Amino acid sequence: xxxxxxxxxxxxxxxxxxxxxxxxxxxxxxxxxxxxxxxxxxxxxxxxxxxxxxxxxxxxxxxxxxxxxxxxxxxxxxxxxxxxxxxxxxxxxxxxxxxxxxxxxxxxxxxxxxx
Amino acid sequence: xxxxxxxxxxxxxxxxxxxxxxxxxxxxxxxxxxxxxxxxxxxxxxxxxxxxxxxxxxxxxxxxxxxxxxxxxxxxxxxxxxxxxxxxxxxxxxxxxxxxxxxxxxxxx
Numbered sequence: 001x002x003x004x005x006x007x008x009x010x011x012x013x014x015x016x017x018x019x020x021x022x023x024x025x026x027x028x029x030x031x032x033x034x035x036x037x038x039x040x041x042x043x044x045x046x047x048x049x050x051x052x053x054x055x056x057x058x059x060x061x062x063x064x065x066x067x068x069x070x071x072x073x074x075x076x077x078x079x080x081x082x083x084x085x086x087x088x089x090x091x092x093x094x095x096x097x098x099x100x101x102x103x104x105x106x107x108x109x110x111x112x113x114x115x
Numbered sequence: 116x117x118x119x120x121x122x123x124x125x126x127x128x129x130x131x132x133x134x135x136x137x138x139x140x141x142x143x144x145x146x147x148x149x150x151x152x153x154x155x156x157x158x159x160x161x162x163x164x165x166x167x168x169x170x171x172x173x174x175x176x177x178x179x180x181x182x183x184x185x186x187x188x189x190x191x192x193x194x195x196x197x198x199x200x201x202x203x204x205x206x207x208x209x210x211x212x213x214x215x216x217x218x219x220x221x222x223x224x
Contacts, residue, residue: 033210043159043201045211056210091159102147102205104212106159 002026006092006107014115016081021110023075023092030096032075033104034067036060036088043091049075082114117142117206121215128192129223136187136218138176138202146204148178148185149212153199162187162200172196192222 005024013019025032034046047057049067066078075094079086089111093104118141128134140146150162163171165178165185176187185202202215 031210035212042216043203043214045213048210050210058211102149102212103161103164105161106151108158 002105004092004094004105004107006090006110008110009108010111010113012113012115013082015084019079019082019086019112021077021079021090021092021112023077023107024073025075025092025094026105027073028097029094029105031055031094032067032069033093033095034077035091035093035106037091037109038085038088046077046090079112082112084114087112087114117146117204117209117213119202119204119213119215121200121202121218123218124216125219125221127221127223130194131191134189134192134196134220134222136200136202136220138185138187138215140183140185140202140204142183142204142206144207145180146206148176149203149205150174150176150185150187151201151203151214153201155198159201192220194222194224196220197222 007022032049035043037043045058047061047067048055064080068076089109091109092107095104120139122137148165151159152162153159174189176185178185199217199219201217203212205212
């Protein structure tokens, strides 16, 4: 069964550093998402991406965050200058190919620890 | 704003006992409701969605619009059902899934 692949599985970084989390969505999916889960809290929506642009973002997704699909297969989340409160598990997901399918396939997650 | 409430953080039952994981949502329209499950050291995966009206691994969930609930039920729990269960809703016109906080189900032998 096809899977969404995320790297790295765990990253430790210093506050203020830039971090890039990578995802390879399922190949025929068209909609891509990032969610995060701070320890002990809910899984929260960050951003959705379709047709090479952001289709929706949450209030969490401020100017420190950006997403990109640089080469047609990878889907990346960049945090420009990490803060302690960015420590969380970040999940990539994809869906499609039909709009409105709303059935997300999640990756295993990337745990980010900001020191 | 959408909100999904799972009132039980932890739920523990014995093998063979019935189990019900509660989920309530707040949305005035017609949301699409889902249950996702995360087994130990595995990824979050879809268990079932209300529009499919199917039973997966013996679990069913009925959307009750009057009570704004989407409780997950299984008549006879198995040890392999032990996992974290998340209820989620999707509102038309938005891309996002809104998740509840999750319920950790433990099925004891």
